[in-house]
Amino acid sequence: MNIVEQDLIFSGENLILTNQRIIYWPEEDTLILSDLHLGKAAHFRKHGIALPKQVAERDIERLAKLITHYAAKQVVITGDLVHAGANKEVELFASLTLQFPETAFILIKGNHDRFIDKKLSAIGLHAVYSIWNMGPICFTHQYTRELADKWTISGHLHPGVRVQLPTKKYLRCPCYVVTEKQIILPAFSLFTGLDTWSIPENATCYAFFEDGFFKVG
């Protein structure tokens, strides 16, 4: 895995954005990600759309590698951990948490995470919140205006940018959307689409690809 990092000072904290769709917060030994959409491929299969199970396995493997790489003590998932109900792919997450008994997994509930409460401990989550403050930063799944005076990190949007190459071709890349007091995370799962339309005004997008970052806006 080729990890490219991009430093960002946010709320006075030093954060490391990576091209692996995850933020590392060294001060707190914490990894921050969003929109894992576990079980999405299995949900498709149940509806007669043949997608191989490696789709989910790959996301979990990436996460395991990143936890090992950064030796993270804590993983914060800002929502949409589970795509649509329990299925076998969701169990992959349970085995991941077993693999890292020293690491705390915290979920900020998203619109997709409807069943989580009951099975909370079964899949190894340490805590579930709808909104959660840690230090100066407020974690939420979906940004709302009421949070305007806080430093927020959220997900939900699956943000991306669409840039025109000199050749009249267009390139779409996932990105971190950064405004003065807000970060919107890219979706962690590779099996997700991009929203290039709903980027808030005055935002800087840290877009990334295989080998690096580029800044737009």
Next chain:
Amino acid sequence: MEDTPGYRTVTEWMRSKGNTAFTFQQKAWAYYAKGYSGMIVAPTGFGKTFSVFLGVLIDFMNHPERYKKGLKLLWITPLRSLAKDLARAMQQAIDDIGLDWVVEVRNGDTTIKQKQRQSRQMPDVLLVTPESLHLLLAQKGRAHFFTSLQAVAVDEWHELLGSKRGVMAELALAFLRFKSPTLRVWGITATIGNLEEAAEVLLPHVKKKIKVVAKEKKKIDIIPVFPEEVEILPWAGHLGGRLVEQVVPIILRSKSTIIFTNTRSQSEIWYQLLLQAYPDFAGQLALHHSSIDCQIRQWIEEALGEGRLKAVVSTSSLDLGVDFKPVDTVIQVGSSKGVARFMQRAGRSGHSPFEVSKIYFVPTHSLELIEVAALKEAVKTQTIENRDPLVQTFDVLVQFLVTLALGGGFRPEELYPVIRDTHAFSYMSEEEWQWCILFITVGGSIGQNYEEFHKVVRREDGLLVVEKRRIAMLHRMNVGVIVSDAMMRVKFVTGGYLGMIEEYFISKLKQGDKFVLAGRVLELARVKEMTAFVRLSSGRAITPSWLGGRLPLSSNLSHFLRQKLASSTHAGTKEKELQFLHPLVVRQNEHSHIPAEDEFLVELIKTREGYHLFMYPFEGRLVHEVMATLLAYRISRLFPISFSMAMNDYGFELFSDSEIKLDQAQLQQILSEKNLMDDVLASINATEMAKRKFRDIAVISGMVVQNYPDQQKSNKSLQASSGIIFKVLEEYDPNNLLLKQAYMEVFNQQLEEPRLVSAFQRINKSKIIFKFATGFTPLSFPIKVDSLRQSLSSEDLLSRIQKLQHNNAQPIRRK
């Protein structure tokens, strides 16, 4: 035949209407009576329909005992809009003759109540589209629908052939024939280049079959509209506008006119031009293209049929469909790109059999006048394009298999030979068939990768069926092979619906940008979900360019073009178009050369901007795109250089700011047919192209769901783009047949491999003429100004993005 009661009744009825049977009709009737299947070839307006339909009636009247209660004749037509009128005409004939048959239509417009009644009791004649026929086969009770079926007619077979809808028809026919082996199948087609093959595809392995060709020919009068003077340097696209002054009187002289353009943007422009040139057209002039609201289009079609409109500006959206009796004039703006299309459009005027179809040709640049000469020649010699049937379209097959599983199930071992007997799958291997069965039952060849997959299940008795209701519903909603682009609704902020427009066009606009749609200037106010809200505006606006409309020139037409261009140097030509172009030809010959038929022209032009290498294969835009990419690649292997490229249907340009140092020998080398396909593969991004092709395949095979049974939000959980699915499969299931199909489609359709190869063969046999010039020549100029340029460079993504960053990139997005 003549002395049978059925024949006498039918011919008497015809006589009472003032008609007599054409010879080809009588021939078809006779063969139908003898139990033959067949294909009828006749021009539009000569009673093709009756050649089959009346044949069935005659046979019924002569042998009523052979026809049981229920559906006797199934009529497949590609167009919904045709079905209603056709059914009415058939019912009229039946009533006049005094029979008690009932004719009904079944398609997307049929009400549920009516469909339910039909499912209980089928009419005697049923008109369907390929899609609605497949939906019939997806019904549990399908077996009893077809127990009395005697004949199937496939109308407008030339329209279906060569498309995936044609494959749908092939599959359905194979299944019906399997169920009733004595079924008579009759195709009806206009003239195309490969009639033998068309018959073979429709009637594979049928012993008693006959091809009936009408001797009657439709007369077409082609009239070029000449500009006042010839432009020596023809400027693509700009001439059309000037000719509007000459088009107005043509419209005024005619009762009702259709103006055909090639693209929606061109139709929008012409609508504006005509209104400006002759404001009195307001209210009598309409605009018709596929982005315009369906109800408005229907209204226009009705108004045109009733003679309430003076003229309609349209795209190919009016190529087919019901006849508009009042239309007596057709105007074609710009190249028609093909002979068949040109004749079809011409045929929209002057309908009755012996009337002459009149078509005016308005060139968009003066070089296009050569096309008139070429078209005349092609029409005279009836050199019409082939419709090449598709093969190995596994997306259609897996969809069909699920359809059959849904409608009561099937046994794979029983069905395999049936499918193998179709033309489309005659090359299918046993392994490929097994893959298709695995795909619908366990998801793929490595079953454990797809646990929890549910689609088709094997029952204990060996029958493959669909058990889950939700899967059944999803499938029924998505039967068909027409994949539409992601479309956005366009609405006024104040309410009121305007039409649909492609998402990718809107995605290029910013708030406040102005664009033209439905003849109006609109300002983009905001975008919400899949709706673009607009305000009425005025002033300069972007006309959307829809890439979809850019058809390449057909190889038939390009052949005649080369021929006509070569002969244009003879001063004594009798062809008016070529006479007119003489000054241009002289100029080209003075500064460069006019290639003879056995010559291939290459021009190297040096200007202040840099170096331009032009070549003129006349093979159509798509082939030129591949050729340009290939040649850029081959040159860059000789010495490092990067190019930008431009192309039109006649030729292409490679442009570089550094010198293109080529000698004759090197030129021969880069134009060589040696290692052709290997070099093509090395020069293009095949994966990217296949990914684009996979879009349709994903929808047809059911991997991307286009329509949902209900509009509930929860459906969003099943949405994924074909691009993501493509990547997943490339990585984890590279042997997936649908992926392979995507690459095959790239080769056959995008790269047009056969045409590319034969073009290179021709070039290699030709004498290569290498000319130098210091200014643009008449042939090169239209390519130069063509706005569709793309550039090729050997830089990788990283350096391109760095360059982009350097230029301080702005994201393209909406607020």
